[in-house]
Structures are given as C-alpha cells and as structure tokens.
Amino acid sequence: MSPDSLVTGGTGFVGANVVRALLAEGRTVRVLARPGGDRRALAGLDVELCEGDLGDTASLARAVAGVGTLFHVAADYRLWARDPRELYRVNVEGTRAILQAAGDAGVARVVYTSTVGALGIPADGTPGDEATPVALRDMVGPYKASKFLAEQVAVGFARAGLPVVIVNPSAPVGPWDVKPTPTGQMVVDFLEGRMFATLDTGLNLVHVRDVARGHLLAAARGRVGEKYVLGHANLSLAGIGALLAELVGCRAPRLRIPYAVAWLAAGCMEAAARVTRTTPRVPLAAVRMARKRMYFSPAKAVRELGLPQTDVREALADAAAWFVAHGYVRRRGPRAA
DSSP: OOOSEEEETTTSHHHHHHHHHHHHTTOOEEEEEOTTOOOGGGTTOOOEEEEOOTTOHHHHHHHHTTOSEEEEOOOOOOSOOSSTHHHHIIIIIHHHHHHHHHHHHTOSEEEEEOOGGGSOOOTTSOOBOTTSOOOGGGOOHHHHHHHHHHHHHHHHHHHTTOOEEEEEEOEEESSOOOSOOHHHHHHHHHHTTOOOEEOSOEEEEEEHHHHHHHHHHHHHHOOTTOEEEEOOEEEEHHHHHHHHHHHHTSOOOOEEOOHHHHHHHHHHHHHHHHHHTSOOSSOHHHHHHTTSOOOBOOHHHHHHHOOOOOOHHHHHHHHHHHHHHTTOOSSSSSOOO
C-alpha cells in the first residue's frame, strides 16, 4: 500500500519537521532522498525512503506513484555557489519535473515550498505580504532568483489545473537544523560567542514547528494557486541578539558593522573562496540582502489556514537547546559583561 504523502527535501530542516508533523497525525510518509545524502534528520522515523533525484525523471515517477499529497520542500539553499547554474537546475527545473510527475500521476494535492525571499518588500519599510508587487529584477543573488522563477513555475501549474498551494516560509528556527541553515548558524555563533556585532537589518522569525504545521494546513485548507506567508515576528538583528542574550543569560552584541565594511569583507571572502575552492563564511549576496529588512506579515495564513504563532522566545530557546544537545556548541555561550 502506498503512503499518504511524499515529502521531497525530507532530509532537510523544514522537510524533516514536515515529516514529523505528518507522522504525528498518523499519516504514512515517503521521502525522496538522494543516494548517499545526509539522513540524520530522519533518524529513527518510520518513513519509506525512495532514492532519487530531482534531475532523474524516472525516480520522480516512482516517488509520486500512489501518493495523495506531495510536499515539494526540496531546494538547493545556498547563498553562494561556484556555479550558479546548479541552483537553477535544482530549484527551477527540478520543481518543473516533480510537478509534472505529480500531474501525470494524478496527485490530489501539492504544497510547494517557496520562500519570503521570492516576495516583494515595500519601499516604505512596512511588512511585505503575498500581494506586494515584485519582479525578477528585485531578486538579490542566484538563490533568490531561482526560487522566484520556481514559484512562477508552480503558479503556472496551478493555472493549468494542478491543485498546487504555495507556502512562503520566513526564517525558521528550532530543532533538527542539521546543516545548519544561515539562521540556525546565527544561533550557534551566538552560543559560541562569535556574534559580537550586527548589521542594521532584520528578519521575520518563526518556529519551524509552526512552519511544518503550516504545510499541513495549506494542504487541508489552502486555496489552489494562492500563496501563504508562514512567519511570525519581525525583529531587527540586534533584537534577535538581545533575545538570545536574555534566554542564555549573556551579553548581547553591542557593535554595529557598517554596510560598506561588511560588503568589502564578504567580497574578500568570496575571492579567497574561489582560490581555495571552499565556501565563504559570509557570501556577498547575504550582505546585499541585508540592505533591506526582511519583514513580512503572516496575517493571510493566520486568517485562512489557522497558522500557529508560537512565541519566538520559545523558538530560539528550542533551537539553542537542540544545538547544545547535539554537540554544535563547544561552550555554553559568550562571556557575560
């Protein structure tokens, strides 16, 4: 008997939490996983693993066979890549391939995981939402551009009759951030005492558990072709540092790095990375993104889906506890003032 749901990207941060949310509801789950990929986030879970790749159409046909709901969470989430074409192959063409496979197999419901990075940001500083005007030229870097184009692919399939609902998570934090993501790394850096300064920017933070729940709610209640921001609290980077300091009992970052200094440092890191064939610690795209505060409103998802709004203190505390418990932190936190 085929599982109820297929989750692509189930070995990643958001995907693994979607898998857990599905299992908690008694659903049976198949996970599309690349051969030899990191599967720590699924350790001990009762799921069916289907080996395959978004570039392998035969494996996608096997993966979608018999399932009722597809959660397409998989993405190449890198703010820097030596060959940016890799991001487009996975995020755009991979999305096209899995949605085509879902349509051919008669999948009854599809939830496509986009990002708030593909949405517009109002010039007046107010939070963006699903209807804020945006164009490809507004995307900073190949990751955002590829996700913007992938979202357009999903919209196109919805218009053609595939029952696709789009969710746009903001910056999730919480357990099972195995790699970790840039936001999770920020938490680790704080706990390690490396977050001593901030840029004048901001994020919308949300508990990854709420993001996972939002996927299930979108499958059950979302309107076909519609987008839903899965987010919660808009906070400056300094505000996030202050919350972490409050939770851990240590000193918050007090220095502010000028944008020009951060840009120059990131540019040097990228140049060095190309010579050493490593990954820059801070990509230039990340600094360029920081020129705008990534503030968004989840009001539509709260109203139409019933998206939970867990206190961000709980989200940050859960993330910190998970990183400590799993050995990402060598010491308890930065030195107190």
